[in-house]
Amino acid sequence: MISKYDYAVGEAGAAPAYWPPGLPFGRDAGRPTLLIIAHPKCSCTRATLENLNRLLTKCGGRVAVRVLFIRPKGQSQEWVRTDLWRSAAAIPGVVVAEDPDGALARTFGAATSGYALLYDASGRLEFCGGITDGRGHVGDNPGAEAVVSLINGGAGLQARAPVYGCSLLETSCRARDSSK
């Protein structure tokens, strides 16, 4: 049961192939942008942030990182300002922002916390998926390795990776739970 829980691949929608225009925040011109969409209370995402931290040590300042924490409708700002938020904000070079009512998550096709998208300097999607190999599993994994490789100008080992984490949206979560 635990294995099923830990290694159940989270849902993911279709990510835009290019950085969508008109977003409240833009991407950095001249360098790739890594966007991670997270649930502020998902404990599994702690491993994602940990792996992000490691990943950044290997990539230096060659990537701009944005972490979006969804704020469901009706929830206060305090609901979002969790320990996870503070951990993400504490990582140098990481910009943390709210995603009210998960609008941006839906834009990027994210349904699972820890969903990462890497857009190159020109705004083209290079990678989407998780950077952990299980819920809350810290350590090397194909997703993170692919992101590092792409940022460092290497050939993309893979463009997608399974994402592990809590559902960003109720319906999808319920749908997934019921599917279990």
Added chain:
Amino acid sequence: MIQLATERPSEADRFARRVSALFEGQRQNIILHTDRLFTWLMLCQWAFCVGLAFWLSPRTWSGTESAVNPHVWLAIVLGGIVTSVPVILARTQPGGQATRHAIAIGQMAMSALLIDVTGGRIETHFHIFGSLAFLAFYRDRRVLATATLVVFADHIIRGLYWPQSVYGVVYAPFWRSLEHGWWIAFEVVFLLISIRKSLCEMHLAAERQARLELTNDTIKESREHLAQAQHIAKLGNWTWDIPANRVLCSEEAHRLYGRDPEVDGTTMEKCLERVLPEDLPRIREAMAEALKTRQPFVCDHRVRLPDGEVRHIHGRGEVMVDAHGAPVKIFGIIQDVTEAALSEESLRRTEMQLRQSQKMEAIGRLSGGVAHDFNNLLTVINGYSSLSMLQLDEADPVRKNIEEITKAAERASGLTRQLLAFSRKQVVHPRALNINEVVRGMEKMLRRLIGEDVELSTNFDESIRNVNVDPGQIEQVIMNLAVNARDAMPDGGKLTIRTANISVDQSSTFRNRTLKVGSYVVLAVSDDGVGMNEDVQNHLFEPFFTTKGLGKGTGLGLATCYGIIAQAGGDIRVYSEPNSGTTFKIYLPMTASATEAPAAPPSDTMPAGRETILVVEDDAGVRQLAVTVLRKCGYRVQISNDAYEALEAIKRSPQFDLVITDVIMPRMSGKDLRDQIKAHRPGTEVLLMSGYAGDALAHRGVLEEGLLFLEKPFSPARLAQKVREVLDASPVAR
């Protein structure tokens, strides 16, 4: 009683068994301790695991909806399973082998769980190393082996099938499990070495402990033997720490001083509390001298126990000095010598009594011998004086001279009687009498004797019982005591005579005599005169001992009293203090007989007869007097110088009606002569004459039944009356 073990294992066997027991005991203690340690450790781990799950991933989320994170359930349920089995075993079967193996498995399972929960974090693997180190506390290689096998199996199986759960990666090559296994083996090897060394040290410690115990047992046994020996010998030892004034005593030393052995470490002053006050200065002096001279000391003393018993203690001690020669300790011993001291005292008293008896015996013999010769002389003097008086006219001036001779002879006769009385050789004529009546009869005479300055007071018990004594002798005793009382009150005073009936229910010894249990009449003669000190009292009854000065006393008075009372089967005791007067108490055995009438007073008549009489006497004077008197009375008289001559004479002419014989004669005594005559001539009467009653004739001065006796010195009239009395009473005459 001492009980000895019948069979004892050899010392080597005992040692080996003890080492093994100690080693196993220590090992078991360690195992139990470690079981307890793991009980808490595992419970804490479980709690930590659950707490960690709650903290790190309390809930799983779907938007705004959440549920308890499965990891929390995992921590609670699986952690509970992994923890509870070993903990329950540790509680129910502490120290059991299965328990510690279950703990090893559980602990390793907990490591696996933690690694899994933390997503195979490499840091969590340190839990395995820590757990193995903890498990090494058991000092049991098998436990470590079990744990190692569990870890190996976990890594290999999970590495193959769920590498993420153990290494945090999707794929892990097999060598990674081997690498982990290598590091675990690396630690385990060191732990095994550590366990081996630890077990060796435990064994060495057990050996040391066993050796120490054996040594302690030997010391304890030696102490018990010493205590037993001290108890048997009634000997204790003590040590006085002088600077600290602390005294440590052996158990026996405590017992000898009647102290509580539980209270040790007392001061010297406390120790000496039970010593008799008169002995204390001697002890202090001995110790002070020893401290001064550094020489050993001996000090005998007495202690009074709480129950009042007095114990004689022989003490010895030696002074110990420090490097500078200053005394720091005294080691000493004390020994109960009460029995020896009492025996010595008893022996000394017995020796004194023996010496006294020998002295009295010697004086008695001397007195008896002197009295015998004196009585012969006095018989002659008295006899011829009386005969001469018979031949002289009333107006003859020579009569006065002869009367003076007679008076002097009577005084000499009195002195001889006293000698015989104290030497208990006097023939007595006891009869039942009332002592009150005796004293009443003497009152007039006593008042004259003690003079006007001394008041005579009597206090009689009117229910007084009779006593069986010679009235003349008891009168002499009372008179002697009264004279002594008078002399003790030169300025006047009070002489009190009391009588009472008493019952003695416990025998008591005073001087050489023991007053036996029985009923007695007490005659107490008290004065309020100068009294006597102890030294005088000690010699009071010795013949010729006097305090009255030369020429004033013969020293025979109290000796006579003593002899008379002793001869009567009684006792005389004196109670006196200087300047507080003196009381003599005379104890005479009661008799149930009624009082007897006194004998008729002597008369001067000389009855005559014609019978044939043989006089046997070695003293020519007495012999001649007897012959003269008897012939004067009309008897036919023959004489013999000794018993053999007498037997020859009787053989030649067997017609003798009476044989009068002296008792003490050379070659054959008068008593033996009588026995021979009675054997061959039963019809011939034999009258014995003597100045005193020897053992052959009398018991305590009372003549044997059937003996005819004439006491020397006798007067011619007494001889004639006695001869006539005997002949008239003879069956032949009747």
